[in-house]
Amino acid sequence: MSSSLETLAAKLAEDCLKAMKATGHERLYVELGNVIGASSQTLEEAFLTEVRIRLSDQAAREFLIRRVRELKDQGAPE
Template identity: 45%
Template sequence: MQLTETLADELAQEALAVATKLKDDSVIGRVAEAIGASSTTMEEAFLTAVRIRRAETRARALLGALREGPAAPPPPEDVQKNA
């Protein structure tokens, strides 16, 4: 059901923001537990949305790093000594 996924994604975004702000990943588990007490379907959708959002964040970080290119390596020591 589209409503389930929409609500789960909204909750996932909010929970991830709170977890990041508090630097406490247990927020995700606590929210999942609260949701699961009423609806295991919603809990599964929430946890899936969390995984998707985290995967997106990792992928965007990787793309950003690749976009900037590799850092120039320092010159070899013998070149530095002769400078």
Template identity: 55%
Template sequence: MSTLERLAEALGADVMKAMDETGDERLFMEVAGVIGTASQTLEEAFLTDIRVRLAERKARAHLIARVKQHRAAQKKQG
């Protein structure tokens, strides 16, 4: 893993935690703007990391909801 990838991943994890704590779902855009003034390369890597994390979070929530729905239907039948 390159320095760029390590930095983007670490910052992405920290920003996701801060977003959860503050409730600010767009905080990553503010951080990306700060990064972009110094390094467009890091900004792109950071945004990719954030998009992947947000997509995984959304997919996981969907999966959990579907399993709960399935289990509830099974209880009604059984």
């Protein structure tokens, strides 16, 4: 069952993040989490974890790109 749970949570997270990007609604995942949680707290927790992991990854990558540009602009060695 955990394989199904992880698969469903990951797919929902990907779809939700795409919808968030398309609509600009940054808290859509919270609303969807509430809908999921009404019938399955287990899936809700897995979904929210998947979303948070992806949002964290996006933020970290954006930071890294920005920071590397700053360092290059300052003449730091590669």
